[in-house]
Amino acid sequence: MPRRRGTRRSPLLAAVWTALGLGATIAAVIAVLSALVARTVLIPPSRRDDDIRILDVDLVARRIRLSATPDSLLPGDYSLWFSGDTGHARVGEIVGTDRDGVTRELLGVDFGDIAVSRRGRFSGWFWLTPRELGVPYENVTITTPLGPAPAWHIPPATQSERWVIQVHGRAVRRAETLRGIVPFRNAGYHSLVVSYRNDGEAPHSPDYRYALGDREWVDVDAAMAYAIARGAREIVLMGWSMGGATVLQALTRSPRSALVTGVVLESPVVDWITTLDFQARMRRLPGIVRWGVYTIIRSRWGRVVTGLAEPLDLGRLDFVTRAAELDRPILLLHSVDDGFVPATASIALAAARPDIVTFEEFTIARHTKLWNYDRTRWEDAIVNWLEALDASAASAGDQRADGTSQRA
Incomplete structure (x- = not known):
């Protein structure tokens, strides 16, 4: 009888199967890394590292x-x-x-x-409550679409129709922004220091996920409504870090934005892609993982991984690309060695809109610690900008009056 030949896999076929297996493994690793990074960005942390x-x-x-x-x-x-x-x-x-x-x-x-x-x-926090500032204040509640959100109202020393709404950043609470009270109070502004969804004080959203400003702005809009109901006729929005992204959304999407006279941005996220790219490079994540993170965040199917109720529009959060849409004076405070939110997008926005952006460039101060590093310069920058805002408004009023007189 003829000898039966044993089946033997060819070297080429073996190499193909090995390559396919390796490719599948790499793809799985990329998918897992992308999912982990996306979840880290969007899920409010339960605690911070003691480093x-x-x-x-x-x-x-x-x-x-x-x-x-x-x-x-x-x-x-x-x-x-x-x-x-x-x-x-x-x-x-x-x-x-x-x-x-x-x-x-x-x-x-x-x-x-x-x-x-x-x-x-x-x-960068320094004070925990307004009581430590030695100024009168009131605990108030803002009615947001998700329920009551606590806030502090710090009135100025004299009667005023001007308000500033202070919006804190990611993974912190409203006390972060108390450093901004003194220059605004001295300039005659009411300060409304707010909380917003998923920050540990305001109500949770149903998905309990950060929307990077894309939905948090709705709570800032509720704060604007609160201020208007109590006599506000001019509003400045001030956002810190992710709060910067949030107030820019409120400026461009709120039906009450006509009363906003200016915006102050402290170490802001002006473009989330730039920020996420920077953080990914710091962690030496390859470009394909960064692409995976953006795809997950933007895609409807990504909710399986992230838990987001709705995908996020990262393009809508890019105010370098959208610079032409901005039409209010902006004071932009950022340290070039921020270390968390790179100043590159802030610099690009200032270059794109020098007509409305006043850029105060710091060094050494790192992320949202500009006041801590140089309190005098930081407060003076705000005071000087508010004075320029007043002068610009007075000049515009004079021009309108002249035009009315000439027409008459």
């Missing part, structure tokens, strides 16, 4: 020694959250550095036992 070691605390000398990090080495006054955000202290200027750490002034401990704490994190 600074507390090396020593001297409560008598009012000194604290910390590990050296880009944040702990910044000059200025800052918050130090410690022990998983169960404690809060305020630290001041650097009094010494060495090879192993940095010693700073310990300005005060608001709560928690810092003497036994081992880790913490820096924040």
Whole structure:
């Protein structure tokens, strides 16, 4: 009988199957990475990382020694959250550095036992409530489409129809924006310090996901309605970080935007693609993963991964491309070494619209810590811009009056 030949896979076929298997594995890794990054961007974090070691605390000398990090080495006054955000202290200027750490002034401990704490994190927050500013304030409630949202109302010293609405950034709360109260109050503005959906104080959205400003603006619109009902006739919107993206949406989409006389942007997200690209490069993620993240966020099927109720329109969140649509004066404050939201989009917006954008470029200050790093310059920039806003409005009023007189 003839010998039966055994079946043997050819080398070419084996190589094909190996390549297909490798390709499938790579595709799966890319898909998983894209999904993880998209979820990280959109899901409100339950806690923040304590990335600074507390090396020593001297409560008598009012000194604290910390590990050296880009944040702990910044000059200025800052918050130090410690022990998983169960404690809060305020630290001041650097009094010494060495090879192993940095010693700073310990300005005060608001709560928690810092003497036994081992880790913490820096924040641009400084005050936790308006009470610490020593000015009158009122706890108020804004009726948003999702329910009541708490806010603080800080009136000026004199009667005024001018209001500023302060909108905080991603993964923080309204206390972040208390640093903006003093220059606006001194200029005669009511300050409305608001919360918005999914920030831990205002109601959750049904999907409990950030919309990167694409839906949060609706809560800012509700704050505008609140201010108007209480006599506001001129409104300035001020947004910090993601709050910048949010107030730009409110400016261009709110039916009440006619009363907005100007916008202040602090370390803002002007274009989310630029910001997400920057953060992805910092994490050394390949371009294909970045493309996957944008595809997931923009696509209706992406909700299976992200949990978003509706896809996000990233193009609508790009105000470099949409620069021509803006028509109100803008004060833009950004540090070129932000480290989280790159200043490149802010610089591009300022270059595209020098007619309306006043750009205050900082260095060293990092993300939303410009006030902490140089309080005088930061507050002066706002005061000077508000004075220019008044002068421009007065000039426009004179021109209208002259035109009316000539027509008459």
